[in-house]
Amino acid sequence: MMDKDIERRFVFAADLAREAGRCASRYFRDRSLAVTMKGQNDPVTTADLEADQLIAKRIAEQFPEDRILSEESGGDPANRLWIVDPIDGTQNFARGIARYAVSIAFYWNGTVMLGAIYDPMADELFTARRGGGAFLNGSPIRASEISEPKSALVEAGYSLKRPLADYHALVGRLLEAGYNVRQVGSAALGLAEVACGRIDGYCELHLASWDVAAGLVLVEEAGGRTSDFFTGNGLTDGNFLIAAAPALQMHLHEVAERERYPAELPCPIRS
Numbered sequence: 001m002m003d004k005d006i007e008r009r010f011v012f013a014a015d016l017a018r019e020a021g022r023c024a025s026r027y028f029r030d031r032s033l034a035v036t037m038k039g040q041n042d043p044v045t046t047a048d049l050e051a052d053q054l055i056a057k058r059i060a061e062q063f064p065e066d067r068i069l070s071e072e073s074g075g076d077p078a079n080r081l082w083i084v085d086p087i088d089g090t091q092n093f094a095r096g097i098a099r100y101a102v103s104i105a106f107y108w109n110g111t112v113m114l115g116a117i118y119d120p121m122a123d124e125l126f127t128a129r130r131g132g133g134a135f136l137n138g139s140p141i142r143a144s145e146i147s148e149p150k151s152a153l154v155e156a157g158y159s160l161k162r163p164l165a166d167y168h169a170l171v172g173r174l175l176e177a178g179y180n181v182r183q184v185g186s187a188a189l190g191l192a193e194v195a196c197g198r199i200d201g202y203c204e205l206h207l208a209s210w211d212v213a214a215g216l217v218l219v220e221e222a223g224g225r226t227s228d229f230f231t232g233n234g235l236t237d238g239n240f241l242i243a244a245a246p247a248l249q250m251h252l253h254e255v256a257e258r259e260r261y262p263a264e265l266p267c268p269i270r271s
């Protein structure tokens with residue numbers, strides 16, 4: 001794939017994230033919003049489904065040879081793959097909490113090449129292209145320079161896919177190490193905030209690729225570090241994740257890694 005092909009997709013992804021965000025937002029705090037549960041604490045709304053259909057339609061129009069892996073409509077691994085979460089933070093959205101985002105990434109030959117995360121409530125568009133930097137509304141962003149856990153704010157996302165005791169232990173160790181810890185319901189926005197230095201790290205015992213693909217390239221292009229999410233079957237089955245400001249990466253890794261599951265998987269830090 002040529003540079004111009006990636007560039008075309010980069011521009012397209014940014015526009016599409018905005019368009020899908022506006023589509024979803026029409027339903028925000030709509031009392032007649034239809035919410036169904038896919039599982040425990042795992043809602044899906046009319047807004048997720050409409051935004052998902054819009055994204056699929058636009059990709060099919062512009063790049064008919066590409067494939068899609070989406071939280072709402074599924075998909076299979078492919079060489080040219082769009083990884084899509086039409087609304088990350090659906091639980092917030094469904095409860096009228098203004099913290100959710102559209103996340104769109106393009107994955108080629110085993111690498112996330114670009115990502116776009118749009119927060120419609122703040123009108124913030126985070127974009128990154130591999131080797132081309134990370135941006136917020138077009139201005140360059142960098143991960144924070146914080147190196148002391150006692151000055152750091154990190155998010156520890158909660159996944160129902162891992163035992164509650166492991167999450168308790170993880171949060172306990174982070175607090176004991178001095179980190180300020182929060183959990184606010186959108187991994188995509190958490191990673192975007194690591195990329196622009198608003199928070200210093202994000203970890204979660206299990207996430208799906210659509211939650212994190214765009215955020216990973218954002219953090220890496222902003223000078224942050226991430227664990228090797230796509231190792232093993234990360235693309236299809238999800239994985240453990242740590243993303244951090246560069247000077248915190250080793251410490252956060254040491255503290256969080258003890259909760260990794262399954263323990264035998266390697267979790268190298270990418271630079």
Ligand code: IPD
Nearest residue numbers: 087088089090157158185186187
């Ligand atoms: C969820 C959010 C949440 C994270 C969960 C994800 P969804 O995604 O990113 O912050 O903790 O693990 O499933 O369901 O809102 O797209």
